[in-house]
Amino acid sequence: MHYTGTIYRPPFEARSLLLQVTTGCSHNRCSFCTMYRDEQFRIEPMEQIEQDLEEAREYVPGVTRVFLENGDPFALSADRLEQIAVMIHEYLPKVETIAMYASIKNVIGKTDEELKRLRMLGINELNIGVESGLDEALTYMNKGYTAEQAVYELKRLRAAGIDYGANIILGSAGAALRHENAAATAALLNETNPYLIFTGTIHSDPGCPLYEDMQAGRFVESTFEEYLDEEEELLKLLDLTDCYFFGLHPSNIVVMQGNLPEDKEAMLEMIRRRREQLANRLDERPVRYGEGAVL
Ligand code: SF4
Structure with a gap:
């Protein structure tokens, strides 16, 4: 090949x-x-x-x-x-x-x-980098569409019978907008019904605008606690009947996967346990390695 x-x-x-x-x-x-x-x-x-x-x-x-x-x-x-x-x-x-x-x-x-x-x-089964349902985050990430456009186009896809998997970036609206990001992203996903949700947390490598912004303090990354809050809120708000939650990317704070809705409670429990594990470091920001892997 x-x-x-x-x-x-x-x-x-x-x-x-x-x-x-x-x-x-x-x-x-x-x-x-x-x-x-x-x-x-x-x-x-x-x-x-x-x-x-x-x-x-x-x-x-x-x-x-x-x-x-x-x-x-x-x-x-x-x-x-x-x-x-x-x-x-x-x-x-x-x-x-x-x-x-x-x-x-x-x-x-x-x-x-x-x-x-x-x-x-x-x-x-298109794999789509939706990333967020919040316009502030989409604009900052320079995705080239609004949340309203995303919902409209994803609904057209679904009406044509095309399933889609959504890539979602936790923390993509920054720490200050984490609650808004969780709520808007859950609303977009609930409305467009992906067969799979692939999560990761925001991270960057040298050579992209986000990296420069993070270095200069213009983009404030979430702490462990803020990431956990956002993911917990997102998961609680998801109302999907047949979706696979794939949170195995190494950049995740909680590495987990499961079917929605059946495994929702078990995954929320994993978030609670991770919060306990990180009790002494909740106000720290993740130290990252290749692909944004979190220690
Ligand atoms: S720039 Fe990267 S994240 Fe954005 S659409 Fe292209 S491949 Fe996807």
């Missing part, structure tokens, strides 16, 4: 065939993100994609799930995605789901009919 640039995938796509159809991210301006900073967004040629599919047919003919690379392949036009999906089914007839990273902005340009067509071709 042919890959260019840095290839990322969510942990739950470990068994999927990774098929590169774009390089970089079409937005590439989120204030916290360094993933594709040095890469120019590019569309991979169809010939290259076909060559990769020929190779995949030889080595993994029975694969059932494909994850399209890279940062937001859903930025491609509906026609282009349709061509790619048709080609995938031609070479790999057992494929049931074609997933990928996507952004709210990628949905804006697609009609309801196009979304339905893409769903019929197996495009589903």
Whole structure:
């Protein structure tokens, strides 16, 4: 298979065939993100994609799930995605789901009919960096959409039958707005019904505006206690009937996962226990390592 640039995938796509159809991210301006900073967004040629599919047919003919690379392949036009999906089914007839990273902005340009067509071709379970339901946080992160737009576009996706997993960044509104962030994010999620919620806490690496702001004290990160307050509040307010809460990213203060609503109480109990464990350090801010991992 042919890959260019840095290839990322969510942990739950470990068994999927990774098929590169774009390089970089079409937005590439989120204030916290360094993933594709040095890469120019590019569309991979169809010939290259076909060559990769020929190779995949030889080595993994029975694969059932494909994850399209890279940062937001859903930025491609509906026609282009349709061509790619048709080609995938031609070479790999057992494929049931074609997933990928996507952004709210990628949905804006697609009609309801196009979304339905893409769903019929197996495009589903988009992994979307929603990050927050609070406009102040979305503006600060430079996401390029408002909470109202996010709700509108996510509802259109859901109406077309496309499931989505929401990436949520705890602490993304800063310490002062943590309560507002929890409430607004829960409201957005409750209204748009993701099948999965992937949480992490805000952190940054050198080379992005958030890093500069944190160093200069312009963005005040939450303390352990404030992070725990926000996550507890978010979890309490979530009212979802069939959603997987995936909080295993190393940047989380509480590393946990479970089904909602069944495991909600057990997860709240884990937050309470973590609060006890950190009793002497609740007013500290996390010290971080690679990928924002918390000690
Ligand atoms: S967070 Fe996602 S949308 Fe934003 S710049 Fe990074 S890859 Fe692109």
